[in-house]
Amino acid sequence: MLPLLLEPTELANRLDDGNLLILDLSKQPVYVQAHVPGAIHLDFKRLQSGAQPAPGMIPSDDALSDLFSELGLTSDTHVIAYDDEGGGWAGRLLWTLDAIGHKHYSYLNGGIHAWLADGHATSSEAHEPSPSDYQVGAHDPLTEVDLNYLLAHYQDEDVVIWDSRSLDEFDGVRAFAKKAGHIPGARHHEWTEPMDKQNNLRLRPLDDIRAELAALGISGDKEVITHCQTHHRSSFSWLVGKLLGFERMRGYAGSWAEWGNHPDTPAEKSA
Template sequence: MLPLIIEPAQLEQELSNPKLLLIDLCNEQTYRAGHIPNAHSVLPQEIMAGTPPAVGKQPDEARLTALFSRLGLTAEHHVVVYDDEGGGWAGRMIWLLDVIGHQKYSYLNGGLLAWKAANFPLTEHLPSPQAAPFKLHVNHQFSVDIDDILAELGSKDFVVWDARSPAEYCGEKVFAQKAGHIPGAINCEWTQLMDQQRQLRIRDDAKAVLASLGIDRSKTIVTHCQTHHRSGFTYLVGKTLGFSIRAYPGSWSEWGNHPNTPVDL
């Protein structure tokens, strides 16, 4: 069994493993220019509902069934995900795997950037389709909605982790009808937990950084951003640290456009 976070050298030794399902979350141009051998492309728009205003909600069951049938996902597969931006899309895919009940997965630390830095091979060859029927079972315990958050606001054991920029959090940048943040939310922008000197790997001191802000294992944590893209990474970080963490896929695009949601500046 591979660990949740793997390094390029570990993955390179597993590439011939028939039970490995490697998923590339880069854009199509990047994928076609060179990807890790045997990696299957999943475009970011395939793992989002795309319906305004809350475009980041999970796709409907028909789309999820079609996606994982195309990939040929089975219970025996160990999925490894990566992207080229530090883990936002890859982390969102891990959340989606949790949602469908498949918890045999890993994240390639540093993604495509770390793979290239290690001088491991890339290919333009497209892997052969391994399509197989997939039976979907949605697990709702990894997601929350507006009512779930409203029910917990003010609880000392509950915290909202806002992964947006400080300017969005403070209402200086506005991408919805309302500006600001969910009352009591703690802001830690997703990029703050990436090691800029090590191909955007997860920072070794991520636990201490978050603890200094009041985000730790003693709390039940919900993370969000604008569309649950950036918070895909913070969800992943939370899992690596053993947090009790869930995602709010509606994120600010839903909360900030809802007529009855409270906000702070």
């Protein structure tokens, strides 16, 4: 059983494991230049519906079944995800898998940056998947939340909203929706804060991140709901919460694109 947070050396020792599906969510030119041997490129756009006004919504079950069949996923496959940005799109993939009930997955710590920095072998040859017949089953209701759930529960004492956007977005200085600001009571922790910029975008020590979040009121004894604008950045925040052992980690795919454009949602700006 592989850990949720996988170090490059651990993966390098397992590249011949036929039960692994390594998915690279880097930008296409980066994948073409260098990727983990055997990794299949996945266009991250396919992880979101793209439909306005909330383009971050999860695609239909049929679309996801087609996608994961193309990639060769089976119910027993262990997925390794990484990207070139420190975990945003890799996190979105892992959140999607978790949402559809596929719980065998790991995140490659630091992605391609850490892999290259550690001197591991790379490939520039596109790796083609062996298609499967993957059918999305029942969703895990504890992974996703929708607008109605959030409207009903955002003020609950044991619920905390983790806003992963930039501080300007949170404060209401910048807006990418009709409304500016944030969900009342939400806590701000920008999505790249857990990354160590001096260590090839690996995660900073988990205990340090845990303490920072606790100081904001984001802790494992609560139901933690992450969002950003389209649940791309906040998917990494969701993953960080999972790595910290938070048992009630959920993602709001509608995110601010939906909340900030809806006529019946409250919003507040920072003083």
